[in-house]
Amino acid sequence: MPEQRPKTSFLHSEDQLKNPSPENTSDNSTKGSVVDSSDFSRRLNAVIPGGAHTYSRGDDQFPSNAPQILQGGKGSNVWSPDGRRFIDYGMALRAVSIGYAEPEINAAAVRGMELGNSLTRASMIELEAAERLVSLVDSVDMVKFTKNGSTATSAAVKLARAYTGRTLIARCAQHPFFSYDDWFIGSTPITRGIPTETIEQTKTFAYNDIASLERLVSQYPDQIACVILEPVASETPATDAGQGTNYLQQVQALCRTHGIVFILDETITGFRWDMGGAQKTYGVTPDISTFGKAMANGFSVAAVAGKREVMELGAINRPGEERLFLLSTTHGAEMSGLSAFLATMDFLERNQVIPHLWSYGAKLMESFNRIASRHGVEQHIKAGGPAANPYYLTLDQKGAPWFALRTLFAQEMIEQGILMPWLAFSYRHGEDELRRTELALERSMEVCAKAIREGVDKYLRGPEIKPVFRRYN
Ligand SMILES: Cc1ncc(COP(=O)(O)O)c(C=O)c1O
CATH class of the missing domain: 3.90.1150.10 (Aspartate Aminotransferase, domain 1)
Known part of the structure; x- marks a missing residue:
């Protein structure tokens, strides 16, 4: 009954x-x-x-x-x-x-819905949204929108693995959440259902302790595909008075020296620290960034974005090149959300x-x-x-x-x-x-x-x- x-x-x-x-x-x-x-x-x-x-x-x-x-x-x-x-x-x-x-953002979402919300080919709103993100964030040449921060960070990791041909992921230990996917959850206490091989592929390092990342890099030479961290969470990046560089700049330099893809997860900080992201505040240029919260005032919009050289692995216009299947989702570019994103950017700037x-x-x-x-x-x-x-x-x-x-x-x-x-x-x-x-x-x-x-x-x-x-x- x-x-x-x-x-x-x-x-x-x-x-x-x-x-x-x-x-x-x-x-x-x-x-x-x-x-x-x-x-x-x-x-x-x-x-x-x-x-x-x-x-x-x-x-x-x-x-x-x-x-x-x-x-x-x-x-x-x-x-x-x-x-x-x-x-x-x-x-x-x-x-x-x-x-x-917020009426202005909701009205924009409705405009997207009234244009059909999701069409059979890429939409005008999709193009406008991508061009807007590229214009706002200096390190970004290309972007793929998605619905959740988790799918964005997982796509960033996949890109890094494909770009480097390496497997290991180095993730910041203090930062509480990057994705619901196994590559991240396997490095938390909740490992049920996750294969041991996956768990072993994610290593951790300590924030504001460049030596801990250096140790990881020498322990696994030429094996680390990417370093992923938030630019800032509870701690802000410390500055080394001797060198005049901050922690994030040191991470970037280490990544460049060792051919590691530098991923900044700006899911929280993006459009909250600065319109150009916390990366602008702290003077770094990540290879890949992810964005999510604060993009569209509660509408489901997230993004993986970055340098053309890496992002283009997901392209289809490079004849003969082996393909990377990068973020392909039915609802990733839903027009209500992307229209809300554009309106949110306008609102943030104007107000x-x-x-x-x-x-x-x-x-x-x-x-x-x-x-x-x-x-x-x-x-x-x-x-x-x-x-x-x-x-x-x-x-x-x-x-x-x-x-x-x-x-x-x-x-x-x-x-x-x-x-x-x-x-x-x-x-x-x-x-x-x-x-x-x-x-x-x-x-x-x-x-x-x-x-x-x-x-x-x-x-x-x-x-x-x-x-x-x-x-x-
Ligand atoms: C820094 C960070 N990255 C990624 C995520 C995942 O975002 P989502 O919940 O949209 O999948 C979160 C969510 O809390 C987050 O705080």
């Missing part, structure tokens, strides 16, 4: 389309009355392995009072079907950099979005750490990292990650109407959002301070969040 389900459809209700957010309803009477929200997690996990399409969205990443499901987003806000509304610091895993449902992200992040970090200090928890809860993409940490007495405290902090922020699984924000996070976030930080840090003294478990309402990369559930 099929089980009984509520007949509510959140997408197709006329009212929802006309009045998409709880703020627009006459009052907040939806609160707790329209939909029983307690059952969504069970329903999600019954039909979707992991309960969502990214592990970072799973139940084990949020405290028990977090909305189990979301219904919509507008600007800096998201809301759940039970009428709760939050200022969001998750921002679709950093894919939304302008704000949810100075990138400077806004840097300035908002700096203010947020300053408030976060000031309020933590005021409550005497600055050793345990701290924000840091580059202002355009900061992080927050919760640390125990020994300075190790403290998941129980992270859970409690996130739980208390949710109580104050702030969804803060990490620190991602958008152009639509302004002074009002900052002020409301500061108020919530005050109350949450106060609870955390008490809990640190009296025992965090006493204040936790549900299970602790867990690291994504763990071997067992």
Whole structure:
């Protein structure tokens, strides 16, 4: 017997389309009355392995009072079907950099849809989008668009292997995610289902420690096809005062000397650090770059892009040359997404979005750490990292990650109407959002301070969040 389900459809209700957010309803009477929200997690996990399409969205990443499901987003806000509304610091895993449902970007996506969305040959929008990316990023001569960062990085690795005729991949150990594909996941604790030979082909090196990469290069002479890293994550590239070069420039030089393809994964940093990528900020010219989040304000657009000499391995106009089957997908150049990409680039340039992200992040970090200090928890809860993409940490007495405290902090922020699984924000996070976030930080840090003294478990309402990369559930 099929089980009984509520007949509510959140997408197709006329009212929802006309009045998409709880703020627009006459009052907040939806609160707790329209939909029983307690059952969504069970329903999600019954039909979707992991309960969502990214592990970072799973139940084990949020405290028990977090909305189990979301219904919509507008600007800096998201809301759940039970009428709760939050200022969001998750921002679709950093894919939304302008704000949810930005009219100008949505209108562009609709224009792409009205032109047919996906045609039988390459489209005008596809050409325009490719030419735009080439014009924006100095190191890029050619590009292939795709839907996810993972397929872009995997294509970059394939290109590197084909170009060099080598097998091994050197990937930065500190950078948390490059792809769902085996070449990367095999180098995490979750190796189930991945052949040993694949696992052995990916080696790791430490960020900001050029000697660790040099050791790898001498341990595997002429065997490393590519080095892949983010230009910057929690740490920024250190500068060697003696040589006057930064870490990324040293990686580039090492790659050039040893014939290794230098891949910069700009999935997060692209169009967030600078319109020309973080590669422009730090003065490097990767052979291949990948882009994804922040390309199209939440529309599914990613790209593998780079030097003609390498990218052209995927070409069909080089007679007699052995072919490389590079990223060939039905939906890779979907016109709604690429039209949203073009509109996003226009919007970022016209509205100075990138400077806004840097300035908002700096203010947020300053408030976060000031309020933590005021409550005497600055050793345990701290924000840091580059202002355009900061992080927050919760640390125990020994300075190790403290998941129980992270859970409690996130739980208390949710109580104050702030969804803060990490620190991602958008152009639509302004002074009002900052002020409301500061108020919530005050109350949450106060609870955390008490809990640190009296025992965090006493204040936790549900299970602790867990690291994504763990071997067992
Ligand atoms: C640096 C980096 N590279 C690649 C990816 C993979 O992107 P996607 O989730 O679109 O496959 C991510 C996603 O979090 C990422 O942060």
